[in-house]
Amino acid sequence: MTNKEVRVRFAPSPTGNLHIGGVRTAIFNWLFAKANSGKFILRIEDTDQNRYDENSEKSILSSLEWLSLDWDEGPFRQSERKDLYGNIAKKLVDSGWAYYDDTTSEELEELRQLQIREKRPPRYDNRGRYKEISHEYYEKNKDSKQIVVRFKVPDGGNKPFNDEIRGKVEFNLKEIDDFVILKSDGMPTYHLAHVVDDHEMKITHVIRGEEWISSTPRHVLIHDAMGWDYPKYVHVPLILGKDKSKLSKRHGAESALEYKDKGYLPEAIFNFLALLGWSPGDNSEIMTIDEIIEKFSVDRILGHPAVFDPEKLEWMNASYIRNLEDNTLSKMIIKEVDRPKEKGGLVSEKVSIEDITNRISILTPLIRERLRNVSESSFLLEYFFYDDLEIKKETLLPKKVEPKSIIDGLTKSITLIDEEKKFEPENLEEKFRELAKNSGLKAGQLFFPIRIALTGRKESPPLFDTMCAIGKEKSINRLYSAISIIKS
């Protein structure tokens, strides 16, 4: 290969949110550009007027931005380049590589039904080839009639191409019918538009999903007809859900932005997705983006689909959270919980975001190791701010211990807390151990009911850290109400 500049593109169509699979394709493109000091170009393939969704371009862009997949050029929009494709289509007609076809959709449907009935593969029968419709006829009638431009696929022979991952891939041209390159609304189809754009934009490597592999011969054919050089083709494997079907909403969140909302870190998503269908080959898993760029190469991309495992993503996200700076994590937690309590946050008439902010520096260390994604923050922090714990009597009473001695222990605990000047975890632990001993209880037998009383939960951060974070007064109150629950 010559040492010309590497240029790749990510070319989503604005028909909805950016999918996890699309994100992964974008990541591979971006990585390849970075690894080769090339350019990453963003192109919006908006040639389908029917499926166009005006919000999705914005959503796609913000997904890419969230993941720091910055592009060097674009976004270009195909809808703004309509004339270009029309001209190429016309050229192809002139050179005999394409022709106008006015077969109606009804006729096409009729054809299809017949073929299905006769158990033949449903396929266009190239009937338009023989109609010999002229440019003049097309120009005069294109607005009133349904006329498309179809590419004239050679009747036989093979059209092999090289896929960088799989090697030589061969298709018999008999399998391919004359496909539409310009639709009756004057818009190009994907096949024409992307070939033209990739050529115009000097794309050197087409890195795209595996679903394109079977239409690649068409793309090659268009290149041939125009006398253009081929880009290198890299078809990356698809991402499947747990049941091995194409990843979809059924498998949980599927768009990048949903993961953002769920409290995942972009670095974790990036790292995780980079490892789906690709591996550095040296056992590295948690890597910085720079490390991934350094290790990335196309020949380590696999040729088979990967199953998306949400549990491993959780693990990886948790790992990233653990490595965050305290301040960074605190800010993220604050942002997450800064919503009304009814909407999954912690803010209410009683608790303001300032209250939370003031205490966050002691709370963050308590929950960080228990946080798999930031959206769990409200749940883990709730009892530090709210007293209305739901506690059942049974949970306060460990088996094999008399309720009386629990009440006794809790009562003494209140006194201890009340009289303790040095309200610090280490000191409290020491005192409480002593208290347990003197009350004839094992440490756990005393600590367990206290934990329930304080938090309403069976699991929490270390008891005395929790107690200190809750505060002296509130701790006492909660112990009182626990006692009254036992007595009730």
Added chain:
RNA sequence: GCCCCGUUGGUGUAGUGGCCUAACACGCCUGCCUUUCACGCAGGAGAUCACCGGUUCAAAUCCGGUACGGGGUACCA
């Protein structure tokens, strides 16, 4: 149906002809740590490398077939 691509523990991957009695990570289980959970640490279970045949002194690795999975088969991308 037809065409294309693929197939290593439940999942992601390592392995590119002898070092493979198959490695790493997630998950699962056990133990340790500990007042609980989590983290961390130490172990464990789990794969006849889809199957069958061939090439070779030697195959997870090369070849062929079968099965299975995925993709495509639109005036969608």
